[in-house]
Amino acid sequence: MKRAMAILAVLYCGFLAVTVSGQTSGDGPRYVNGNNLVRPTNYREWIFLGSSIGMTYTPPRAQNAAPNFANVFVNPSSYRAFMQTGQWPDQTIFVLEPRRSSTESSLVKDGRFQSDMTGLEAEVKDARFADGWAWFNFGLAASLRESVAAIDQHAPQGTGQESCLSCHTAHGAVEKSFVQFYPTLLEVAKQKGTVKASY
Amino acid sequence: MKRAMAILAVLYCGFLAVTVSGQTSGDGPRYVNGNNLVRPTNYREWIFLGSSIGMTYTPPRAQNAAPNFANVFVNPSSYRAFMQTGQWPDQTIFVLEPRRSSTESSLVKDGRFQSDMTGLEAEVKDARFADGWAWFNFGLAASLRESVAAIDQHAPQGTGQESCLSCHTAHGAVEKSFVQFYPTLLEVAKQKGTVKASY
Numbered sequence: 407m408k409r410a411m412a413i414l415a416v417l418y419c420g421f422l423a424v425t426v427s428g429q430t431s432g433d434g435p436r437y438v439n440g441n442n443l444v445r446p447t448n449y450r451e452w453i454f455l456g457s458s459i460g461m462t463y464t465p466p467r468a469q470n471a472a473p474n475f476a477n478v479f480v481n482p483s484s485y486r487a488f489m490q491t492g493q494w495p496d497q498t499i500f501v502l503e504p505r506r507s508s509t510e511s512s513l514v515k516d517g518r519f520q521s522d523m524t525g526l527e528a529e530v531k532d533a534r535f536a537d538g539w540a541w542f543n544f545g546l547a548a549s550l551r552e553s554v555a556a557i558d559q560h561a562p563q564g565t566g567q568e569s570c571l572s573c574h575t576a577h578g579a580v581e582k583s584f585v586q587f588y589p590t591l592l593e594v595a596k597q598k599g600t601v602k603a604s605y
Numbered sequence: 606m607k608r609a610m611a612i613l614a615v616l617y618c619g620f621l622a623v624t625v626s627g628q629t630s631g632d633g634p635r636y637v638n639g640n641n642l643v644r645p646t647n648y649r650e651w652i653f654l655g656s657s658i659g660m661t662y663t664p665p666r667a668q669n670a671a672p673n674f675a676n677v678f679v680n681p682s683s684y685r686a687f688m689q690t691g692q693w694p695d696q697t698i699f700v701l702e703p704r705r706s707s708t709e710s711s712l713v714k715d716g717r718f719q720s721d722m723t724g725l726e727a728e729v730k731d732a733r734f735a736d737g738w739a740w741f742n743f744g745l746a747a748s749l750r751e752s753v754a755a756i757d758q759h760a761p762q763g764t765g766q767e768s769c770l771s772c773h774t775a776h777g778a779v780e781k782s783f784v785q786f787y788p789t790l791l792e793v794a795k796q797k798g799t800v801k802a803s804y
Binding site for chain 1: 649650652653655656657658659660661662663664665669672674676678681684704706709711712713714715716717718719720721722772776783785786788789
């Protein structure tokens with residue numbers, strides 16, 4: 407009887423977890439209308455991986471006086487898997503949250519802190535996509551979309567624009583993710599031997 | 606019977622939560638030898654509140670070419686309470702994690718990202734302290750202490766050093782916490798009317 411109750415209790419805990427998250431497939435990516443990614447609304451309760459400021463793929467014309475921060479979060483179950491293996495499981499979702507930077511002078515005399523959000527982007531590792539990975543842009547903060555299709559990775563040549571896919575494939579320290587910018591994860595990847603030889 | 610099982614299940618879930626966290630009082634501060642705060646080791650799985658770069662209480666002599674980031678995390682149950690009420694419950698613990706900033710040029714052409722940790726500090730709201738709040742410094746990253754006593758808030762006058770207590774009391778947007786630097790929380794505090802009139 408005791409054992410039966412314990413089993414029921416565990417099942418009930420599982421049910422609670424699913425109910426609370428509202429996602430039958432755990433905390434990974436959710437889709438509508440085929441492969442349109444639903445914008446996660448609870449990512450601020452996910453695992454924080456790192457923050458950067460003023461990062462840009464293209465050389466700046468002049469010094470940026472008001473650079474943006476960018477925070478990166480990952481879904482908790484994928485984080486736990488990475489800490490064990492140094493690799494990302496299928497159904498991993500990263501959220502990139504850019505924020506303006508601000509200053510104040512009454513309390514602190516230098517430096518910048520995070521203020522308004524400016525947009526929201528996501529990267530997923532999911533076997534449903536031909537390349538195994540996909541990137542999404544939910545638009546500007548004032549008008550974020552509820553769901554979006556993946557960014558086309560096969561745009562016509564000659565646009566001068568390197569695709570997310572080719573850049574993440576060439577430069578990602580682990581698989582197609584920029585683990586080089588997530589200091590606690592980079593240590594794990596080194597220990598587990600999962601840093602790419604090309605990095 | 607169904608109801609009895611549901612109650613048992615909930616109790617069992619609670620037991621599991623306590624067992625997993627290894628803390629009988631939930632995810633709040635833990636102490637040894639009286640009021641010495643035990644350094645949290647799982648704070649990277651807590652809730653991220655915000656990040657800053659180059660913040661300093663004293664005017665810098667020259668431009669800081671390699672400013673440090675500082676990440677702030679809070680224990681999850683206190684975060685959930687704040688989202689409901691705009692106030693911090695007793696047994697709240699914040700962790701401040703300073704990290705060096707780095708650059709790289711093969712992938713990104715400007716900006717800085719987070720690299721090595723340089724130290725670890727904490728702030729707690731806990732009625733066991735005379736002021737209701739206390740601050741702790743675990744030292745340098747290479748030799749972090751397992752537990753530390755609170756920083757003395759009643760140092761002799763004339764040292765030119767404002768205490769954590771007086772500064773957080775004077776400048777904290779909500780209670781004695783710098784919610785003005787945590788953008789998602791500041792919105793909540795405004796909605797709940799808990800931003801201090803003096804702020």
